[in-house]
Amino acid sequence: MTRIRVVNPNTTASMTALIGASARAVAGPGVVVEAVTSSMGPASIESHYDEALAVPGLLAAIADGERSGADGYVIACFGDPGLDAARELAAGPVVGIAEAAMHAATMVGRAFSVVTSLSRTTGRAHDLARRYTASGACRGVWACDIPVLELDDPAVLPRVAASARTALDHDGSDVIVLGCAGMAGFCASLSVELGVPVIDGVSAATLLVQSLVTLGLRTSRRDEYAPPLAKPYTGTLEIFGSCNPNGVGPVREA
Structure with missing residues (x-):
């Protein structure tokens, strides 16, 4: 069974429901689509400011997917916010819509x-x-x-x-x-x-992630997309420190 986590980087649950339905409509047999809503951030993403503040919640959703065994991820916002950062965090493929x-x-x-x-x-x-x-x-x-x-x-x-x-x-x-x-x-x-x-893009990205997982392809861990270096984060972002065992930093290797 393949588990694809489709992350809505905004915090509007009704939009997540629409996104999830689109992804499930094209997912193949044996593919489970889990559509999740970001736990923090803007209600919609319509500016660079919104996009920047959507990334922490997106990364938290990716990290949670890693802990629960997701095989791949779709970032369901057309700005593809946090795509490169998510690839550093996830073991499986991450695709933006x-x-x-x-x-x-x-x-x-x-x-x-x-x-x-x-x-x-x-x-x-x-x-x-x-x-x-x-x-x-x-x-x-x-x-x-x-x-x-x-x-x-x-x-x-x-x-x-x-x-x-x-x-x-x-x-x-x-x-x-x-x-x-x-x-x-x-x-x-x-x-x-x-x-x-x-x-x-939701449908296209879901099928692309499904194909990459089927092919056994993961994001390269050489250089740029290697897990982020361990270091402390302070203030509101303290839980995002990759050296914090209870945080949302890397939790498994490819």
């Missing part, structure tokens, strides 16, 4: 556009596209200007569809990447309406 969606998009089309929530998050999406894909693969990032916590309302679907249609027409792209975990429920209907592949 933007990472998975963008890679998948390059396999089913020549170029993709991202449709995200607020305009202030478009820069982060551009940054990740440059990290994950070849130059020119991402033709544009478009915001529908709907707050993350309002995306669970089916009434907003026409606005998301309109942004996606504009993106396809303006960018000349042939794939749409949904730029928020909260949009996961729109994937199938948008694909039919638009007539192009529409990729939900």
